[in-house]
Amino acid sequence: MTASSQISRRDRWADWAVIALVAVALLSGLWLRETTLYRAEDFTLGDAGLSGRIFTGWVRQTGTDPLLRARNPLSGAFNTVLELRSRALADDADPALVLDALALERAATVDAYRTLSTEQVRVRGETAVQRTFTYVMVDHSPYMNRLPRVVRGVDVSLRDAGRLIVVTYLADSETFDADYRYFRTFIESLRY
Amino acid sequence: MDKDICCVCHQPVDADAKKLGGRTYCARHYAKVTQEHPGAWRAGLGMIAGQLGFVLLVEILVGLFHPTFSGWVLIAVGVGLALLPALLWLAFFYQQDRLEPEPKGYVFSVFILGALLAQAVGIPLVDRVFEVQRWLPRSPLGGLLGAILVIGFVQEFLKYAAVRYSVFPLPEFDERVDGVIYGTAAGLGYATMLNINYIIADGGVHLQAGVIRIVVTALAQASFAGLTGYFLGRARFEDEPSWWLPAGVALAAVLNGIFTTLRGELTTTALDLSGGGFNPWPGLLLATVVAAATFGALFSLIRRANKITLSGVDAEGGAQ
């Protein structure tokens, strides 16, 4: 009542200034979070004519097949993985040929492999074929006691002259949605 | 602004009323502002020493008897330990605060408010919205910045709010020292909630490392909140520029962030062949030093301000 009339303008401003300051700090914190979690650096695969941005702190391995395999060591029991492959494919051939071959290779090495769906999606302004699948990662070592983990994966195939570029995303089913953003950002960053 | 009223009790005052820092006071409250409150300081000192003793006692007991608690018993014991620092201070404070005591209900209420804000807003915000555990460890600089911006500001703002929007405008907030007192209460409430979450989250902690962590958290949160409370106290009784309070909260936040990062660095030992990686004792040392320094500084600042006021150097009031 009378109290509010005694509060000088300066005091009112002070109150709001604190709130404003905290809001600014939190927004900066949010920005810091974004940049730290999704910080990326450039990579180039000269032989394959591919380049893009892969996330800092991820353990990388380049090779012939897959061309690039990066995994996030901090994502828990099953490390989230991004893979990049290039397979020769005639320009008028169906990407399903390559995706099926990939599925067969995977099914031979993992347990309970199932393809979940195949659909057309729009990526980078063009249509691409996307296949989702799942499998169970079981450690057969007689000396370790690992919980089996359900892994969900996505293969997205991008067309390029004379070849199909397949980007694969593998993640534990529990972190699949949270880490999906890494997959999207990675695909968007590819140049070929 | 035309009719003068005491800025504390909002009663009208005479024309020759004392002024302090641009604010008007009635005679009674002018005297109260500068009231020495030795009980509060003794309680603070007692708390620091008491917590250290408490840690050593628990360590010795656990070392001697090697109790093996598990399940609900372990959690209950842990929660009991988590409550102890706050209870220690409250007990000290109530016992020491005999001369013109603070209304005990208010102190306890601010303590509870600090705890509730921690549980309802602070912890969910830091852990689930910002998910600091995912990105703070990634880089040292980013970790420090993040600790300040996210952890520091969230915690300090909530503790500030626990005081500012409750007792601050009330007439019972009438001494410079009250800022520090209520700030400490809010800080301990926040710390208690943090500690209870820490105990419960992993299904019970090992008592030796756990009790150190509990005391470190309590000392740190109380110190920084006490600092904020000091700023609030000054703002209450003197005209301060509008950047004064934000600066106070910011300072507390920065110190909080630096402390968090420093404690993490000090308690993480280098890996050697047989393992290692963790030593909680440097954290305790750091927290003790910080608490002693903070309360010591606040104590002398307030004492000095009181002396200056009492000696009548203040130009606006009449000579004492």
Place this chain on the structure above:
Amino acid sequence: MSKRMRWLFLCVAFLLALSCGAPNTLPPVTPETTTPPKATATPPEKPVAEATPITEKTLAPTTPTVDERQIRQNLFRATVQIIALVKEGGRFQPLWTGSGSILTPDGLILTNAHVASDPDPKYRPDALGVAITVRSDDTPELRYLAEIRAIDYDLDLAVIQIVSDLSGEAVDPRQLGLTYVPIGDSDALELGDLLHILGYPGIGGETITFTEGVVSGFTREPGVEGRAYIKTDATIAGGNSGGLAANLSGEIIGVPTQVGYGGAERFADCRYLADTNGDGYINENDNCIPVGGFINAIRPVNLAKSLIEAAKSGAAVVPTPEPSRPKPKTSGKPSFSSIVFAPAVDENDRPTMAVTQLPSGATELYACWEYSGMADNLSWEARWYLDGEYQEDISWAPAPWAGGESGNWWVSAYNENGLIEGIYRLELFVEGKKLAEGSIKVGGAATPAATPGEGLLIRGYVINASTKRGIEGALYVVLMPGITVEDWNGEEDQVYTYAQTDANGYFELPYALERNRAYSIIVWAEGYRPVTGDDIWIGDEPSPYDVEVALQRE
């Protein structure tokens, strides 16, 4: 309390109620219902101290820098407990227990015939459970079921093969990767030679036991050529029957055998230990589990060699009906067994012994494997690599297969001046697809342990610093020598080796670290502060080396 405070309280209490709806404020408290974590507050114990082998060095043959503890570690892992199971009321119940020794990484196990079965069909088990020791201070973990492949009741020896996990799901033997013992020569033993005897004395709560003894004599038996039994002065508990008797080099040279045991005799000295019929009482209606008895006789392993070969080739002594129709040309998928390396092959083209390392100066190296599902004229290829480099002159370029549908095959590497030292890797391809690969080291001190014994194998736990419980999914990463934690740019090539913790926080590095080198190590887990160390020196610590790393929550 003032109105303002009350209002504030209400608001905050409401927010609190909202936030409590969110999960994980009260976590799943895991008291006694879950398996107790294996991590303890004190560092993991080292294996029980054995009697100091005094004159071991003088008795041992020419092996200089034998890492004795590493050899013993391999022996622990290669000795299994065999539990004979019978199905009663839809559940498996224990009938008796014994021990066995793993001979190949595919899960071929040597044991006594009376452990695997019984000449009297009345007492035959319905299944054989195989329990494996992961750590010498833990009880063995029941993991697999096995079937008899070859059995000889007169010799009292049997060879069984792991076929499925406990649920009955078939396992792919090639994926098992079990630690095994190489087979030694029991005829080379002499009186006074030291023996290491391992096995499981009893059921329930007993860990693997280790006894040391000396060869105190040999016995002969009509119908058995050469040494029928090796006698030892060690007193071995009855449960060790079927287990492992090894020489100092870590090779199996015999099977401790309880003489005259089997049939009804078996149950004369037994106890009622468990409620096997599930009626809630432990009484004479339950299975009587044989206990006790002592052994001091060991069946020489040379007597088992033909049984082992029979088991490997699939010609089981337990006869299976032959298919009356000749099999079609391309029957099923071509498959190769694991490659077994040997210094020589016998007249049946079988390896004389399985080795993982050949001494320098060895002139011949044989790589042997079993095959099935093959067909003539399929294109097959054998590629040899020495330290990663393709060796054209000893490899087999793609050529038509002429080995028939199934059998055993070998390829060899030969150099009359001694094979060039290094790691030899063989890759076998059929129709362009790799079917098998294996590696062997030539050179260095001969350490015929089942895994390379020269370096330091690190294993242990990564625990939460506050709760002291294991962290699942933590990574223990060792960088290549010379690369510090700062330098590391995230390339997998710069990682020497790494391991991930299991549900108990336990990990084992798959490769040994070379000694007298410094490494940088990083330990990571999500939500915890990483812990790193540079310049960690590997000296002559005993292998395997147990570590415990504590991580604190952020």
